[in-house]
Amino acid sequence: xxxxxxxxxxxxxxxxxxxxxxxxxxxxxxxxxxxxxxxxxxxxxxxxxxxxxxxxxxxxxxxxxxxxxxxxxxxxxxxxxxxxxxxxxxxxxxxxxxxxxxxxxxxxxxxxxxxxxxxxxxxxxxxxxxxxxxxxxxxxxxxxxxxxxxxxxxxxxx
Amino acid sequence: xxxxxxxxxxxxxxxxxxxxxxxxxxxxxxxxxxxxxxxxxxxxxxxxxxxxxxxxxxxxxxxxxxxxxxxxxxxxxxxxxxxxxxxxxxxxxxxxxxxxxxxxxxxxxxxxxxxxxxxxxxxxxxxxxxxxxxxxxxxxxxxxxxxxxxxxxxxxxxxxxxxxxxxxxxxxxxxxxxxxxxxxxxxxxxxxxxxxxxxxxxxxxxxxxxxxxxxxxxxxxxxxxxxxxxxxxxxxxxxxxxxxxxxxxxxxxxxxxxxxxxxxxxxxxxxxxxxxxxxxxxxxxxxxxxxxxxxxxxxxxxxxxxxxxxxxxxxxxxxxxxxxxxxxxxxxxxxxxxxxxxxxxxxxxxxxxxxxxxxxxxxxxxxxxxxxxx
Amino acid sequence: xxxxxxxxxxxxxxxxxxxxxxxxxxxxxxxxxxxxxxxxxxxxxxxxxxxxxxxxxxxxxxxxxxxxxxxxxxxxxxxxxxxxxxxxxxxxxxxxxxxxxxxxxxxxxxxxxxxxxxxxxxxxxxxxxxxxxxxxxxxxxxxxxxxxxxxxxxxxxxxxxxxxxxxxxxxxxxxxxxxxxxxx
Numbered sequence: 001x002x003x004x005x006x007x008x009x010x011x012x013x014x015x016x017x018x019x020x021x022x023x024x025x026x027x028x029x030x031x032x033x034x035x036x037x038x039x040x041x042x043x044x045x046x047x048x049x050x051x052x053x054x055x056x057x058x059x060x061x062x063x064x065x066x067x068x069x070x071x072x073x074x075x076x077x078x079x080x081x082x083x084x085x086x087x088x089x090x091x092x093x094x095x096x097x098x099x100x101x102x103x104x105x106x107x108x109x110x111x112x113x114x115x116x117x118x119x120x121x122x123x124x125x126x127x128x129x130x131x132x133x134x135x136x137x138x139x140x141x142x143x144x145x146x147x148x149x150x151x152x153x154x155x156x157x158x
Numbered sequence: 159x160x161x162x163x164x165x166x167x168x169x170x171x172x173x174x175x176x177x178x179x180x181x182x183x184x185x186x187x188x189x190x191x192x193x194x195x196x197x198x199x200x201x202x203x204x205x206x207x208x209x210x211x212x213x214x215x216x217x218x219x220x221x222x223x224x225x226x227x228x229x230x231x232x233x234x235x236x237x238x239x240x241x242x243x244x245x246x247x248x249x250x251x252x253x254x255x256x257x258x259x260x261x262x263x264x265x266x267x268x269x270x271x272x273x274x275x276x277x278x279x280x281x282x283x284x285x286x287x288x289x290x291x292x293x294x295x296x297x298x299x300x301x302x303x304x305x306x307x308x309x310x311x312x313x314x315x316x317x318x319x320x321x322x323x324x325x326x327x328x329x330x331x332x333x334x335x336x337x338x339x340x341x342x343x344x345x346x347x348x349x350x351x352x353x354x355x356x357x358x359x360x361x362x363x364x365x366x367x368x369x370x371x372x373x374x375x376x377x378x379x380x381x382x383x384x385x386x387x388x389x390x391x392x393x394x395x396x397x398x399x400x401x402x403x404x405x406x407x408x409x410x411x412x413x414x415x416x417x418x419x420x421x422x423x424x425x426x427x428x429x430x431x432x433x434x435x436x437x438x439x440x441x442x443x444x445x446x447x448x449x450x451x452x453x454x455x456x457x458x459x460x461x462x463x464x465x466x467x468x469x470x471x472x473x474x475x476x477x478x479x480x481x482x483x484x485x486x487x488x489x490x491x492x493x494x495x496x497x498x499x500x501x502x503x504x505x506x507x508x509x510x511x512x513x514x515x516x517x518x519x520x521x522x523x524x525x526x527x528x529x530x531x532x
Numbered sequence: 533x534x535x536x537x538x539x540x541x542x543x544x545x546x547x548x549x550x551x552x553x554x555x556x557x558x559x560x561x562x563x564x565x566x567x568x569x570x571x572x573x574x575x576x577x578x579x580x581x582x583x584x585x586x587x588x589x590x591x592x593x594x595x596x597x598x599x600x601x602x603x604x605x606x607x608x609x610x611x612x613x614x615x616x617x618x619x620x621x622x623x624x625x626x627x628x629x630x631x632x633x634x635x636x637x638x639x640x641x642x643x644x645x646x647x648x649x650x651x652x653x654x655x656x657x658x659x660x661x662x663x664x665x666x667x668x669x670x671x672x673x674x675x676x677x678x679x680x681x682x683x684x685x686x687x688x689x690x691x692x693x694x695x696x697x698x699x700x701x702x703x704x705x706x707x708x709x710x711x712x713x714x715x716x
Contacts, residue, residue: 056479084466104373
C-alpha cells in the first residue's frame with residue numbers, strides 16, 4: 001500500500017471534509033479535516049487502510065490565527081506510511097470528539113492535550129489531569145500566552 | 159480506577175518512591191486477596207515541561223535538553239531531534255558521520271538493555287543480576303565516554319554531522335569489551351533458561367497476545383516479543399541502517415521470558431552492527447564543506463514547515479513532531495516517547511495477575527518515568 | 533531521637549514532675565547537647581560516619597549515576613555506604629534531580645519517615661539551582677531552604693566519583709561536628 005493510493009482512497013470517501021490532502025513523501029501523507037468527521041475517518045483508516053497504530057496526538061497553539069490545531073499521527077504496523085491529520089479548532093472553546101473508541105492508546109494523549117492546552121475531548125472515558133499538579137490546572141501551560149514561563153522564583157535569578 | 163472497595167478488597171499504593179520503580183510514579187492497585195482486580199497509574203511526579211523549554215531555546219541549545227528526556231537513551235533522543243531538524247532544514251550528513259552516529263546509538267542501546275535487565279533481575283528478587291549487568295554496563299559506558307566525553311548525557315550530535323571523530327584505539331578496545339560481553343550474555347542465557355525459580359516466575363506469566371499488543375499501541379521489545387516484527391530501523395530506515403545487515407529479533411510467546419530473550423538477542427545484534435560499521439566506515443569529513451550548520455553559526459534559522467521524524471529507541475518508537483515558523487527557535491516540539499504507551503499498557507496487563515507478579519511484569523516492560531513525564 | 537518534640541512535651545508537663553531526692557530529671561536534647569562537649573560524641577560520630585546508608589530514590593539523570601555508584605563497579609560498600617530501599621532504614625537522602633510541585637509533598641513525607649540522625653545531599657545542578665530546567669513551570673526552586681542540606685555536588689550529572697567525593701566530605705563534616713544531622 002503506497003502513499004498515493006491511500007490519499008486517493010481517503011479523498012474519494014470523504015470528499016467534502018478533507019482539505020489540502022497531499023503526499024509529502026513516500027512514507028508521509030497529511031491532510032486537514034473537519035472536526036465533526038474525526039472518529040469516522042479514524043475508523044475508516046483503521047478498518048480499510050490498515051492504520052492500526054496511533055503514533056501520537058497533540059495540539060499546536062496559534063494565537064494570531066485564533067486557532068488551536070489538534071494533530072494526529074497515525075501509522076501502521078504493516079506498512080510504513082504515516083498519516084498526519086490536522087483539525088482546526090477555535091481557540092476560545094476548543095472541543096472535539098474523542099477517538100478513544102477507535103484507538104485505545106489515545107486515552108493518555110488526550111488527557112495530556114487537555115491539561116496542557118485546554119482542548120476538551122467529548123465522550124472521553126476519564127478526562128482528568130495526568131501530569132500536572134492540581135494547582136496548575138486551568139493555566140494551559142503549553143499555550144503561547146501562558147504567563148508563568150519562564151519561572152523567576154529562583155533566588156539567584158532575581 | 160473506581161475508589162469504592164468491596165468486601166475483602168483493599169487498595170495498595172505503590173510509589174512514588176518504591177524499589178520496583180525506575181523513577182517516581184504511583185501505581186494504585188485494588189487487591190482481592192492476592193489478585194489484582196483493578197489498577198491505575200498516576201504520572202507527572204517528574205514532569206519538567208521539556209516541550210515548553212524547547213520552544214524557548216534555539217535549535218542548538220535544544221540538544222542538551224533533549225539528552226535529559228531519558229537518561230538511558232540520550233543518544234537516540236538526540237538522533238530523533240537532530241534528524242527532525244535535518245529533515246526540516248534539508249541538511250545532508252556525510253557518510254562517516256552517519257556511521258559514527260550508528261555506532262554510538264547502538265552502544266546506547268546496549269547499555270540501556272543491560273540496565274533494564276539488571277533492574278528486572280532486582281525486581282524478581284535476583285539482585286546479583288543487577289551487579290553483573292552494571293559491571294558490563296560500565297565497560298560500555300567507558301567506550302561511550304571515549305567517544306563523547308560523557309557517561310550518560312552526551313550532547314554529541316550536531317546538525318549535519320557529529321562533534322568529534324572516533325578516538326584512536328576505539329576499535330581494539332571495543333573488540334575486547336564485546337568479547338567479554340558476548341561471554342556474559344551466553345552466561346545470562348544459561349542462567350535464565352536453567353534456573354527453576356526463574357522459569358516458574360517468568361514462563362507463561364504476563365502473556366501479551368499480538369492482537370492486544372497492537373491495540374495497546376506498544377512498540378519495541380515488548381511488541382516484538384509477541385511476534386510483530388515492527389522495527390523503525392527496517393520499516394523506515396534512517397542513517398545507514400539500510401546498508402547494514404541485521405535481523406529484527408522477535409519471539410512468539412509474549413510472556414516475561416520472551417521479552418528478556420528479545421533484549422538479549424538484540425544486544426548480540428547491536429554488537430554485530432557496530433562491528434560492521436567499524437569495518438565498513440569510509441574515511442571522509444564529518445561535515446560537508448558547504449554546510450553552514452557544521453561550523454559554529456551564531457544564528458541558525460530553519461525554514462517554515464512541520465515534520466514527524468521517528469527512530470528506533472532501545473525501548474521502541476521515538477518520534478519528534480517539530481513545527482517551525484522560520485525563526486531560530488522551534489514553534490512547537492512534541493516528543494512521542496516509547497515508554498508513554500508502555501506505561502499506559504501496564505494497568506490492563508497486570509489486571510488479574512497476583513501482587514508478586516506486578517514487579518516482574520513492570521520490570522520486563524522496561525519503563526522509564528522520566529521519558530513518560532518529560 | 534526526636535529531641536525537639538521530647539523537649540516540648542516535657543516542658544509542658546513540668547509542673548507534674550515530682551522532685552525525687554538524688555535523681556536528676558533531664559531531657560534527651562540536654563543529653564545530646566552535653567554529649568557534644570565530650571569525647572563520647574567523637575566515638576558516636578565515628579560510628580555514624582561509617583554507616584551512611586542512602587535512600588535509593590532515582591529522580592532523574594543523577595538517579596542513574598547514584599544507582600551506578602552503589603553497585604558493583606564503584607562499590608560504595610567500601611566506605612560503609614549502602615543503598616537502602618526503605619526510608620525507615622536510611623540515613624542519607626540524596627535529592628537526585630529536579631523537584632517538581634507534584635513531587636515535593638512526597639519528598640517531604642520521605643524525609644519525615646527517615647529516623648534521625650539524617651543528612652541530605654543535593655546531587656546535580658537541578659536540585660542545587662534548577663539546572664537546565666530552572667525556568668520550567670512545574671519545578672520548585674530553592675530546595676536548600678526546605679531541607680537542611682550538608683553537601684552540594686555540582687555537575688550535570690556528576691560522575692560517580694563526584695558522588696563518592698561528596699560522601700567523603702560528609703564524613704569529614706560529621707567528624708568535625710559541623711553537620712546538620714542532629715539539628716532537629
